Amino acid sequence: MTTDFEDLATSGGSKPKGQSAHTRMPVVPAVVLSLVVLAAILAPWIAPHDPKIGKLSLRLIPPAWQEGGTKEFLLGTDSMGRDILSRVLHGARVSLIVGALGSLLAGSIGTFIGLVAGYRRRWIDSLLMRLTDVTLALPLMLMAIVLVALLGASFKNVIIVIVVLLWPYYARIVRGETLVIAKSEFVDLARVSGASSTRIVLRHILPNVMPTILVLATLQIALIILLEASLSFLGAGIPPPTPAWGLMVADGRDLIGTAWWISVIPGAAIFVVVLATNLLGDWVRDRFDPKLRQL
Amino acid sequence: MTRFLTGRFLQAVISIFGLVTVVFFMMRLTGDPVARMIPLEAPPEVQESLRARFGLDKPLIEQYWIFLREMVGGNLGQSLYFQRDVTGLLGGRILPSLQLAVASMVFAFAVSLPLGVYAAVHRAGKLDFGARSFAILGGSVPSFLSGLVFIKIFAVELDWFPIGGRDGVLSIVLPAVTLGWFVSAAIMRLTRSSMLEVLDSDYVKLARIKGVREWAVIWRHALKNALLPVVTYSAVIFAAVVGGALVTEYVFAWPGLASLLVQAVQSRDFPLIQGAVILIGVFFILANFLADLAYAWLDPRIRFSR
Numbered sequence: 287m288t289t290d291f292e293d294l295a296t297s298g299g300s301k302p303k304g305q306s307a308h309t310r311m312p313v314v315p316a317v318v319l320s321l322v323v324l325a326a327i328l329a330p331w332i333a334p335h336d337p338k339i340g341k342l343s344l345r346l347i348p349p350a351w352q353e354g355g356t357k358e359f360l361l362g363t364d365s366m367g368r369d370i371l372s373r374v375l376h377g378a379r380v381s382l383i384v385g386a387l388g389s390l391l392a393g394s395i396g397t398f399i400g401l402v403a404g405y406r407r408r409w410i411d412s413l414l415m416r417l418t419d420v421t422l423a424l425p426l427m428l429m430a431i432v433l434v435a436l437l438g439a440s441f442k443n444v445i446i447v448i449v450v451l452l453w454p455y456y457a458r459i460v461r462g463e464t465l466v467i468a469k470s471e472f473v474d475l476a477r478v479s480g481a482s483s484t485r486i487v488l489r490h491i492l493p494n495v496m497p498t499i500l501v502l503a504t505l506q507i508a509l510i511i512l513l514e515a516s517l518s519f520l521g522a523g524i525p526p527p528t529p530a531w532g533l534m535v536a537d538g539r540d541l542i543g544t545a546w547w548i549s550v551i552p553g554a555a556i557f558v559v560v561l562a563t564n565l566l567g568d569w570v571r572d573r574f575d576p577k578l579r580q581l
Numbered sequence: 582m583t584r585f586l587t588g589r590f591l592q593a594v595i596s597i598f599g600l601v602t603v604v605f606f607m608m609r610l611t612g613d614p615v616a617r618m619i620p621l622e623a624p625p626e627v628q629e630s631l632r633a634r635f636g637l638d639k640p641l642i643e644q645y646w647i648f649l650r651e652m653v654g655g656n657l658g659q660s661l662y663f664q665r666d667v668t669g670l671l672g673g674r675i676l677p678s679l680q681l682a683v684a685s686m687v688f689a690f691a692v693s694l695p696l697g698v699y700a701a702v703h704r705a706g707k708l709d710f711g712a713r714s715f716a717i718l719g720g721s722v723p724s725f726l727s728g729l730v731f732i733k734i735f736a737v738e739l740d741w742f743p744i745g746g747r748d749g750v751l752s753i754v755l756p757a758v759t760l761g762w763f764v765s766a767a768i769m770r771l772t773r774s775s776m777l778e779v780l781d782s783d784y785v786k787l788a789r790i791k792g793v794r795e796w797a798v799i800w801r802h803a804l805k806n807a808l809l810p811v812v813t814y815s816a817v818i819f820a821a822v823v824g825g826a827l828v829t830e831y832v833f834a835w836p837g838l839a840s841l842l843v844q845a846v847q848s849r850d851f852p853l854i855q856g857a858v859i860l861i862g863v864f865f866i867l868a869n870f871l872a873d874l875a876y877a878w879l880d881p882r883i884r885f886s887r
Binding site: 420423424425426427428431432433434435436437508512515516519520521522532535536539542543546549550553554556557560561564565568 | 596599600603604607608611717718720721722723724725726729730732733737744819820821823824825827828831832842843846847849854858861862865
C-alpha cells in the first residue's frame with residue numbers, strides 16, 4: 287500500500303505552477319485494478335466454491351491464517367457457510383459491471399444532451415439547465431436511496447437510478463465546453479465549407495470534448511462503485527443472494543465482534559478498488575485535463 | 582448585502598417548494614401506492630377502500646393540493662410500519678441527527694483545516710504527502726467499513742466506547758469520527774487548493790514584504806480568504822454529511838433522521854420515506870442558506886454592498 291502513496295506524492299497536484307502536468311502513471315493502482323478485472327472475468331473458473339450455496343455445518347469458519355481456519359476456505363465462511371473468497375471474486379463482477387455500465391450510460395446520455403444543448407441553445411438549453419439544477423440540488427445518496435426504494439431494489443433499477451442521477455454532471459460540463467468550442471474559428475470554417483450540423487458536432491466538437499468526458503468518467507467510476515456498495519449495504523441496492531460486496535458487509539454487520547472477516551474482507555475489497563480507481567482518476571485528470579483539478 | 586440575502590432566501594424557499602413537489606410526484610408517479618402497501622392478490626374492494634382512505638381516488642392535482650395544505654399544518658400522514666403519525670416520529674429524531682452532524686463537522690474542520698493549510702504551506706513535503714493520503718483515504722474508505730472497524734477495535738476489543746445507540750457523551754465519539762473522516766476529505770482538498778492559490782497572490786506577497794510574521798501571514802491574511810471557496814462549496818460538504826449520515830447512523834444504530842429513513846426504505850413505509858426525505862432536504866437547504874449568510878459576512882465585496 288505504501289507505494290500507492292509514493293505515486294500520490296508525485297502526481298500532478300503537487301507540482302509547482304508552470305511545470306508540465308505529464309506525470310508518471312501510478313503503477314500499483316493500475317496493476318491492482320487489472321488484477322481485479324481479471325479476477326472478475328475469471329471468477330467462475332477460479333472461485334473454489336459456489337458463491338451462493340453453502341453448508342450450514344461449515345458456517346463461521348475463520349480465515350486460514352487464524353486459529354480454526356482451514357486451507358479449504360482461505361478467507362473463511364459466512365453465517366450461511368458460504369465461501370467468502372468465492373463470493374468476493376464473484377462480487378468483483380457486480381461492482382465492476384455497475385461501475386462500467388453506469389458511467390458508460392450516464393456518460394453517453396449526458397454527452398449527447400450536453401452537445402445538443404451547447405450547440406443548438408434555444409429552449410433545449412434552458413430546459414437542460416433547469417433539469418440539471420433540480421437533479422444536482424440534493425444530496426446524491428439521499429436521492430439514490432429514495433429512487434431505488436420507489437422502483438424496487440434490483441440490479442437493473444440500481445443502474446437506472448445511477449444513470450438518472452449522474453448524467454447531469456456530464457451534460458453540464460459538455461454543454462459548457464461545447465459553447466466555447468462552437469464559437470472557435472475552425473467550427474466557423476467547417477460551417478462555411480458546407481459541413482452539416484451533425485458533422486460539425488461529431489467530427490469537430492466531440493473529439494475536443496472527449497478528454498474532459500474521459501476524465502469525468504474515470505473519476506465517477508469510483509463514485510458509482512461506492513454508491514452501489516452503500517445502497518446494497520443499506521438494503522436498497524442489489525438484492526440477495528447475489529454476492530455484491532456491500533451486501534456481504536451488511537451480512538456480517540451483527541457479527542463484527544465475533545466473526546469480523548465476514549464484513550471486513552468484502553469491505554476491504556471495496557476500499558482497494560475505490561482507492562485504486564480514485565488514484566488512477568486523479569492521474570488521468572492531471573494528465574489530460576488540468577482544468578478539472580477542482581473536481 | 583440585503584439584496585444578496587433576500588435573493589438567497591427566496592432561492593431557498595423556492596428550493597424547498599421544488600423539493601416537496603418533486604418528492605410528492607415521484608411517490609405518485611413511480612407506481613401505485615396502494616399496490617405497494619398490500620399483497621397483489623388482495624381483493625379489489627380492499628384496494629378501493631384503502632384508496633379512499635388515503636385520498637388516492639381523487640385527481641392528482643387535488644391530492645397535491647391537500648398534501649400541501651396538510652403539510653403546512655404539520656401533518657405528513659401516517660407511518661404504515663409504526664402506525665403513528667409521521668410528524669411525531671420525525672420530531673423525535675431531529676435532535677440526535679443535528680448533534681451527530683455538528684459533532685462530525687467540528688471534528689472534520691478541526692482536522693482538515695490545519696492539515697489543509699500545512700499541506701499547502703509545505704507543498705510537496707512530507708506533511709503534504711501525509712495530508713493528501715489522509716484525504717484520499719477518507720474519500721475511498723466506505724463509512725460502513727471504517728465504522729465497523731472502529732466498532733471492532735474501540736468498542737469490542739478495547740471497550741472504550743459503546744457499540745452503538747445514543748447513551749451518554751461517549752456514544753457520539755465513534756459515529757462522529759466515522760462521519761467526520763468521510764467529510765474531512767472534501768474540506769482538506771478544498772482548503773489546500775485554495776490556500777495554494779491565495780499564498781501565490783499579491784497581497785500575501787505584500788504582507789510578507791511589509792515584514793508581517795509568517796504565522797500571521799498564513800493564519801490571518803491567507804486563511805481568511807482561502808476559506809471563501811470552502812464556504813462556496815458548502816453544498817458539496819453538506820451533501821457529504823447527509824450521504825455519510827445515511828450509512829453512519831445505520832451502522833451505529835444512531836436514532837436520527839437518516840437511520841429512520843433507512844428503516845423506512847427497508848420496510849417500504851412510503852409516507853415515512855416521503856416525510857423523512859422532505860425534512861432532511863429542508864435541513865440541507867437551510868444549512869446551505871446559513872452558509873450563504875456566512876459567505877456574505879466573510880466576503881467584504883458583499884458585506885459592504887447594498
